[in-house]
Amino acid sequence: MTLAVMLIVLLLGGVVAWWSEHGDKRWPRWVALLTVLLSLLFGLTLWASDGAWRSELRLPWIPRFGISLHLGADGLSVPLILLALVLGATAIAIAWPIRERPGFFQFNLLWSLAGMVGVFCALDLFLFFVFWEVMLVPMYFLIALWGHEHRQRAGTKFFVFTQASGLLLLTAIVALAFVAGDVRGQLSFAYRDLTGTPLGPAAPWLAAGFLAAFLVKLPAVPLHTWLPDAHTQAPTAGSVLLAGVLLKTGAYGLLRFVLPLFPETTLAWAPWFMGLGALGIVYGAVLAFGQSDVKRLVAYTSVSHMGFVLLAVFAWNTVAWQGAVLQMLAHGLATGALFVIAGALQERVHSRELDAMGGLIAKVPRLAAFGMFFAVAAFGLPGLGTFIGEFLSLLGAFRANPVITAVAALGMVLSAVYATALIQRAFHGAPGPHVVRDLGRRETGVLALMAIGLLWLGLAPQPVFDLAAGPLQTLAGAGG
Amino acid sequence: MQAEDLLALLPITLPAFAAVVALLLGSFVPSYRAMAATVGGGLAAGLIAIVAVAPLAPRDITGLITLDARSLFFWFLILTAALLVAILAFSYFAERTVRGQRHHREFYVLLGLATAGAMTLAAASHFAAVFIGLELLSLGLFGLLAYEAEHGRALEAGVKYLVLAAVSSGLLLFGLALLYAATGSLTLEGLRTHMQAPGAGPYLLGGAALVLVGIGFKMSLVPFHMWTPDVYEGASAPVSAYIATVSKTAAAAWLLRFLESGGVWSLPSIPLVLAVLAALSMLVGNLLALAQENVKRLLAYSSVSHFGYLLLPLAAGGPLAGEAVMFYAAAYALTLLAAFGVVGVISDGTAGEEAIHMTAYRGLFWRRPLPAAVLAVALISLAGIPVTAGFMAKFYVFAAGVRGALWWPLMILVASSAIGLYFYLRLLAALFAALPAAAGVHAPRAVGAAAGVLVALLVAIVFLGVLPTPLVEAVRAP
Numbered sequence: 001m002t003l004a005v006m007l008i009v010l011l012l013g014g015v016v017a018w019w020s021e022h023g024d025k026r027w028p029r030w031v032a033l034l035t036v037l038l039s040l041l042f043g044l045t046l047w048a049s050d051g052a053w054r055s056e057l058r059l060p061w062i063p064r065f066g067i068s069l070h071l072g073a074d075g076l077s078v079p080l081i082l083l084a085l086v087l088g089a090t091a092i093a094i095a096w097p098i099r100e101r102p103g104f105f106q107f108n109l110l111w112s113l114a115g116m117v118g119v120f121c122a123l124d125l126f127l128f129f130v131f132w133e134v135m136l137v138p139m140y141f142l143i144a145l146w147g148h149e150h151r152q153r154a155g156t157k158f159f160v161f162t163q164a165s166g167l168l169l170l171t172a173i174v175a176l177a178f179v180a181g182d183v184r185g186q187l188s189f190a191y192r193d194l195t196g197t198p199l200g201p202a203a204p205w206l207a208a209g210f211l212a213a214f215l216v217k218l219p220a221v222p223l224h225t226w227l228p229d230a231h232t233q234a235p236t237a238g239s240v241l242l243a244g245v246l247l248k249t250g251a252y253g254l255l256r257f258v259l260p261l262f263p264e265t266t267l268a269w270a271p272w273f274m275g276l277g278a279l280g281i282v283y284g285a286v287l288a289f290g291q292s293d294v295k296r297l298v299a300y301t302s303v304s305h306m307g308f309v310l311l312a313v314f315a316w317n318t319v320a321w322q323g324a325v326l327q328m329l330a331h332g333l334a335t336g337a338l339f340v341i342a343g344a345l346q347e348r349v350h351s352r353e354l355d356a357m358g359g360l361i362a363k364v365p366r367l368a369a370f371g372m373f374f375a376v377a378a379f380g381l382p383g384l385g386t387f388i389g390e391f392l393s394l395l396g397a398f399r400a401n402p403v404i405t406a407v408a409a410l411g412m413v414l415s416a417v418y419a420t421a422l423i424q425r426a427f428h429g430a431p432g433p434h435v436v437r438d439l440g441r442r443e444t445g446v447l448a449l450m451a452i453g454l455l456w457l458g459l460a461p462q463p464v465f466d467l468a469a470g471p472l473q474t475l476a477g478a479g480g
Numbered sequence: 481m482q483a484e485d486l487l488a489l490l491p492i493t494l495p496a497f498a499a500v501v502a503l504l505l506g507s508f509v510p511s512y513r514a515m516a517a518t519v520g521g522g523l524a525a526g527l528i529a530i531v532a533v534a535p536l537a538p539r540d541i542t543g544l545i546t547l548d549a550r551s552l553f554f555w556f557l558i559l560t561a562a563l564l565v566a567i568l569a570f571s572y573f574a575e576r577t578v579r580g581q582r583h584h585r586e587f588y589v590l591l592g593l594a595t596a597g598a599m600t601l602a603a604a605s606h607f608a609a610v611f612i613g614l615e616l617l618s619l620g621l622f623g624l625l626a627y628e629a630e631h632g633r634a635l636e637a638g639v640k641y642l643v644l645a646a647v648s649s650g651l652l653l654f655g656l657a658l659l660y661a662a663t664g665s666l667t668l669e670g671l672r673t674h675m676q677a678p679g680a681g682p683y684l685l686g687g688a689a690l691v692l693v694g695i696g697f698k699m700s701l702v703p704f705h706m707w708t709p710d711v712y713e714g715a716s717a718p719v720s721a722y723i724a725t726v727s728k729t730a731a732a733a734w735l736l737r738f739l740e741s742g743g744v745w746s747l748p749s750i751p752l753v754l755a756v757l758a759a760l761s762m763l764v765g766n767l768l769a770l771a772q773e774n775v776k777r778l779l780a781y782s783s784v785s786h787f788g789y790l791l792l793p794l795a796a797g798g799p800l801a802g803e804a805v806m807f808y809a810a811a812y813a814l815t816l817l818a819a820f821g822v823v824g825v826i827s828d829g830t831a832g833e834e835a836i837h838m839t840a841y842r843g844l845f846w847r848r849p850l851p852a853a854v855l856a857v858a859l860i861s862l863a864g865i866p867v868t869a870g871f872m873a874k875f876y877v878f879a880a881g882v883r884g885a886l887w888w889p890l891m892i893l894v895a896s897s898a899i900g901l902y903f904y905l906r907l908l909a910a911l912f913a914a915l916p917a918a919a920g921v922h923a924p925r926a927v928g929a930a931a932g933v934l935v936a937l938l939v940a941i942v943f944l945g946v947l948p949t950p951l952v953e954a955v956r957a958p
Contacts, residue, residue, distance in 0.1 A: 064952045065879070101846075104912065126875075130866040137865055144909045156905050163865075164898035170875070171890055174882045 002055040014110035021103025032106035066188035070124040075467040087244040091237035108138035142238040154233035161226040165216040172209025207262040217250030231299035236343030244336035280307030281411035289418040312393035320396020327389025348436040359431025379415035385457025490529035498522020499592030519588035544609040551603035554733040562595040569718035571930035594620025598730035637714025652694025658687030668742040675743035698731035702760040712780035717824030725813040754795035761788025762896040796884025804876035806955035811869035818858040818937040843915035869944035
């Protein structure tokens with residue numbers, strides 16, 4: 001029940017936030033914040049509860065096709081749901097001063113968040129697809145209405161990429177249900193009915209459909225071209241959610257659906273996708289170094305970091321998968337925070353160009369300190385969550401394929417290059433003409449909380465490992 | 481003909497009768513309201529009659545018309561759409577003058593007759609009934625299209641439709657004649673029995689192909705779609721809504737009957753031809769819509785592509801095809817009625833010109849939230865995004881296509897949907913964009929009845945997207 005209540009709270013909260021605009025322009029943000037905090041409370045009770053599948057709920061929906069409203073969260077879903085809600089609260093706090101159509105803004109934010117939470121807990125493939133799309137439309141509005149100069153183009157590109165690959169996913173889901181339905185004698189879209197059904201020669205084609213959607217979302221090179229545009233043009237709150245949560249839905253889809261549904265196929269294809277992951281790590285890092293737009297730079301680091309996740313997912317062992325889960329959480333916090341910093345810089349300098357910045361450390365010491373902290377988090381300083389994530393990913397991947405892993409490890413060096421370049425160009429050097437103010441209390445608080453989260457993931461990651469251990473063991477069993 | 485046959489025909493005869501009564505009434509009581517109420521009442525009575533005659537199905541009426549679950553479903557859909565168009569038109573014309581006066585009486589007579597024709601076509605099991613239905617529908621449409629004849633565009637639309645409809649009717653008739661020559665029968669039943677014999681002669685194949693062309697024109701499938709944008713643009717918004725929903729639904733309903741009851745599916749190469757037509761319509765419709773700045777032309781091209789989607793299950797065949805077509809037709813009708821309803825509502829005004837340019841929709845949400853919200857949901861539904869009827873409809877198309885293993889048309893569907901998103905999103909973002917600085921455009925409030933229709937359509941589109949089970953069960957093969 002908790003999950004259903006959580007989703008309803010988010011959806012209703014969105015409507016109330018929009019409606020409350022009529023009272024006072026400041027009300028929507030309070031409504032939104034309270035909604036997300038309330039959902040977070042529910043999320044924490046999920047964490048505290050026991051059992052493989054927490055808060056499972058199954059109601060018939062479209063019996064004609066064997067579709068049901070089936071929700072449930074396991075140790076893989078719970079951390080990601082919590083991440084989504086934490087970053088949701090961050091996004092609201094960052095967008096606190098928004099004055100332009102605030103009700104509709106918060107509505108989109110909350111509905112997108114509801115879609116993301118839904119994606120992480122849907123146990124019916126049709127329902128999963130519905131949530132998959134529900135998170136997109138509001139996100140499109142966030143980009144296209146509140147974004148920067150090329151918002152319309154970036155929003156459309158984002159939507160067309162994800163929707164086209166999403167329809168391939170839908171084709172694959174429907175085909176999978178029919179193929180499995182013919183085997184089992186009964187049509188069903190339920191996750192548990194579909195896993196373990198022998199699919200015969202159709203499996204590679206079906207797997208390709210699923211992979212198309214998840215690799216675009218992750219994103220894997222060469223399907224990443226929507227990402228730099230969308231992340232750069234989105235408002236800060238949108239970038240935080242995009243980088244922090246949306247990308248993780250792709251990785252989650254791989255772990256939740258692609259591996260267990262098509263174990264033989266993915267095992268056979270594993271080296272290719274590990275190679276794609278390594279390519280993404282190096283390519284993203286090199287391109288990040290070449291950017292002069294601070295948001296674009298951070299966007300390309302996401303390509304690089306999600307490459308580690310792809311590498312680890314296809315390494316097919318629990319060590320790597322644990323690394324992938326931790327990498328997702330840590331990357332969510334670190335990149336989310338970097339986008340907050342990029343947004344703060346843009347707000348102060350009125351430009352995203354690194355050349356327009358420089359020497360800011362003297363004027364904004366707090367912003368520079370946080371910038372330093374999250375930049376080193378991005379290159380995986382030991383003691384921070386990103387280090388554990390990348391280290392375990394590489395450790396696990398090394399067992400599967402030492403050569404590709406050796407290439408991927410180069411990414412850790414390259415990340416140090418772009419992170420130090422970012423710090424150097426934005427905060428050091430000759431000071432510019434800008435008169436800027438330092439971080440306010442609201443921004444400082446948000447960034448401090450994210451920093452604490454990263455430290456916690458880096459110093460005491462065991463609770464996350466314990467949480468994810470169960471589902472990952474089951475997954476390892478599926479691969480034989 | 482028995483008394484029960486007459487009873488079973490009531491859903492068709494009541495609107496037709498109401499149209500005739502309205503015509504007579506017009507000679508004595510020159511009241512616009514009275515005529516609108518008469519025809520509207522006839523359409524509503526037809527809807528009630530459907531409930532009453534439902535227990536009589538399945539039944540063959542005089543060998544011309546089949547009363548079965550499918551006829552009832554399409555009758556219900558056509559009558560609902562026609563009734564909603566009548567209400568939208570009432571509000572639309574209430575603020576406008578035609579030929580210098582405010583009497584739009586003949587409009588409703590034509591509406592009633594065309595609707596009776598559409599219903600006849602949807603349930604026709606005999607070629608004579610097909611032709612009667614088609615011609616009655618077309619004749620009504622000529623008048624409706626050119627109704628605001630003082631606008632050059634309306635006249636152009638009417639004449640264009642007249643010429644092309646005559647040609648396509650001729651082709652259809654020739655096709656039916658060839659089928660008769662091949663089978664010696666004028667009924668779908670006779671056609672079906674003949675189909676089961678091995679070896680399809682050239683008459684049979686040629687006849688079926690010509691019938692497809694004739695119906696393809698009515699459904700505005702590529703390459704028979706050329707008239708669509710001009711006609712949609714020229715006609716007044718309620719008439720565009722009518723031709724996009726009632727006329728096309730009736731044609732699709734009969735095509736389904738022709739393929740299934742007539743056994744035409746079993747002809748060699750017909751499924752392939754259907755798949756090619758579907759693929760062309762999806763792709764060309766969406767590509768041509770890309771460059772449109774005119775919302776009515778955009779919706780016209782969008783409707784071309786949507787009938788490509790609808791044709792895909794027909795190409796796939798199998799038991800899911802009928803369900804998919806019925807669901808798609810219903811979802812599409814609701815959505816397009818909503819879209820054209822909004823065009824009509826925000827065009828209400830004394831200026832005479834309709835709000836058809838994209839700029840008229842910029843920031844509409846902040847000026848007139850209700851029509852803008854309805855249009856937004858309609859666009860999301862047209863784009864096939866979840867929690868709307870359009871998504872469930874597209875799901876049906878996917879299901880039927882996958883079942884029939886039509887992989888390449890499905891891939892074209894995916895590609896063309898992605899192309900289509902581009903222009904749907906453009907209009908959608910415009911609705912919510914910040915108001916232009918000079919937002920002094922005169923825009924009256926939604927007229928009561930039309931606003932009611934829009935709200936009802938909005939609720940229906942979202943309801944069918946969230947809880948589709950009632951409609952899913954209704955279209956399920958009996």
